[in-house]
Amino acid sequence: MKTVYTCFCTSVIHEGHLNIINEAKKYGEVIIGVLSDESMIRFNKFPTVTLEERVEMAKNIEGVSKVIIQKEIMYDAVIHELKPDYVIHGDNWKGGSMRAIRNNVASLLAEYGGQIVDVPYTRSEKIRHIDMCENEQLAMPEYRRGRLKQFLKLCPIVKAMEVHSGLTGLIVEKTVVEHDGEYDQFQAMWISSLCDSTAKGKPDIELVDITSRCRTIDDVMEVTTKPIIFDGDTGGMTEHFVYLVRTLERMGVSAVIIEDKTGLKKNSLFGTEVEQTQETIENFCEKIKAGKKVQLSDDFMIIARIESLILERGMEDALKRAKAFRDAGADGIMIHSRKKEPDEILEFCDKFREEDKETPIVVVPTSYNVITEEELAEHGVNIAIYANQLTRSAFPAMQQTAVDILKYHRAKEVDDRLMPIKDIISLIDEL
Numbered sequence: 343m344k345t346v347y348t349c350f351c352t353s354v355i356h357e358g359h360l361n362i363i364n365e366a367k368k369y370g371e372v373i374i375g376v377l378s379d380e381s382m383i384r385f386n387k388f389p390t391v392t393l394e395e396r397v398e399m400a401k402n403i404e405g406v407s408k409v410i411i412q413k414e415i416m417y418d419a420v421i422h423e424l425k426p427d428y429v430i431h432g433d434n435w436k437g438g439s440m441r442a443i444r445n446n447v448a449s450l451l452a453e454y455g456g457q458i459v460d461v462p463y464t465r466s467e468k469i470r471h472i473d474m475c476e477n478e479q480l481a482m483p484e485y486r487r488g489r490l491k492q493f494l495k496l497c498p499i500v501k502a503m504e505v506h507s508g509l510t511g512l513i514v515e516k517t518v519v520e521h522d523g524e525y526d527q528f529q530a531m532w533i534s535s536l537c538d539s540t541a542k543g544k545p546d547i548e549l550v551d552i553t554s555r556c557r558t559i560d561d562v563m564e565v566t567t568k569p570i571i572f573d574g575d576t577g578g579m580t581e582h583f584v585y586l587v588r589t590l591e592r593m594g595v596s597a598v599i600i601e602d603k604t605g606l607k608k609n610s611l612f613g614t615e616v617e618q619t620q621e622t623i624e625n626f627c628e629k630i631k632a633g634k635k636v637q638l639s640d641d642f643m644i645i646a647r648i649e650s651l652i653l654e655r656g657m658e659d660a661l662k663r664a665k666a667f668r669d670a671g672a673d674g675i676m677i678h679s680r681k682k683e684p685d686e687i688l689e690f691c692d693k694f695r696e697e698d699k700e701t702p703i704v705v706v707p708t709s710y711n712v713i714t715e716e717e718l719a720e721h722g723v724n725i726a727i728y729a730n731q732l733t734r735s736a737f738p739a740m741q742q743t744a745v746d747i748l749k750y751h752r753a754k755e756v757d758d759r760l761m762p763i764k765d766i767i768s769l770i771d772e773l
């Protein structure tokens with residue numbers, strides 16, 4: 343009996359998958375691989391059921407003789423082990439970013455004369471509806487809120503990208519890239535005070551009020567499913583911060599990061615060029631404790647951001663604060679630096695990790711952008727935030743377009759730099 347292998351990367355089995363299985367049966371004994379959570383989140387949406395449940399679902403399909411777990415997106419390990427005569431898949435993998443997977447399978451099968459079977463991809467209203475329901479579920483506050491902690495368990499390092507609107511949210515939600523056979527996407531979104539303020543043409547001095555910041559969160563949440571980390575600036579007065587915690591929790595935000603500054607807050611990247619006052623350890627611990635006390639769910643995180651390196655108060659001060667804030671109940675520590683080199687960040691991480699292996703460390707590698715995510719993870723960093731790159735890339739492009747239209751008195755000269763209207767329309771999902 344010949345063997346046919348297919349890999350399922352789905353939380354719901356629908357007519358499209360059954361169609362593949364029915365085709366597969368014609369070729370021989372059917373083996374299903376269920377893709378692991380770690381791999382699924384690299385190129386698909388977050389699973390809405392557990393790996394064990396997905397395995398059970400596959401086992402319950404009539405005519406399936408064996409179910410295994412496929413750990414990696416690429417098929418090398420499974421094909422070397424199973425040596426299937428056929429690998430069957432929807433023909434959607436012939437194009438787009440999935441082509442690399444098909445190429446991988448084709449070259450592995452060519453080693454011993456195995457064959458690929460491409461089945462016409464099933465498109466139906468029912469499948470579209472299932473897909474929409476899954477997105478709806480992933481977007482729900484109760485469901486979305488806890489996903490940052492889930493990602494922290496699954497990823498060597500969680501990557502968060504700045505968003506400040508529905509459109510930027512969609513970019514972070516939907517961008518999946520294949521590079522050298524590796525798939526990746528952002529796990530989370532950062533609602534930056536700098537970029538939220540900049541989008542409104544305002545300075546980053548806690549001027550844009552919480553009602554307006556919540557409006558931004560809502561715009562992003564309406565069209566995305568990924569977890570949100572909110573830049574809470576100083577958190578304001580403790581008496582106000584407790585209300586913010588409740589609001590963010592209820593909305594389904596996963597974490598708030600508050601910085602240990604007081605008085606008029608200015609952006610950290612100004613460093614000591616402007617006057618900024620660091621909050622006392624005692625006062626900031628009180629704010630953290632107050633926030634933790636009113637928090638209702640287990641999955642919301644209050645992360646304490648330390649400005650000692652920004653304000654040049656030294657490593658010892660940064661470490662002392664990290665320990666104090668953690669002991670006050672902070673669920674994570676963000677350490678910031680505006681140095682070109684990552685040395686002080688890495689020193690902080692190494693020293694903090696000497697005595698604390700657990701508390702998540704968050705960094706914002708804007709100025710020390712030479713460091714890779716892998717190197718950060720090696721030093722114990724859990725979350726890397728790309729805090730402003732979408733805003734900073736869009737702004738010069740828009741400015742140049744404005745300049746050129748004024749220069750040439752028409753839009754023809756800029757047109758080949760613009761996103762085709764068709765693409766921008768199809769970016770937006772219709773109900």
Ligand code: SPV
Binds near residue numbers: 534537610
């Ligand atoms: C932000 O993005 O608003 C931040 C990070 O707080 S930074 O601008 O680097 O201070």
Ligand code: MG
Binds near residue numbers: 534536
């Ligand atoms: Mg900020």
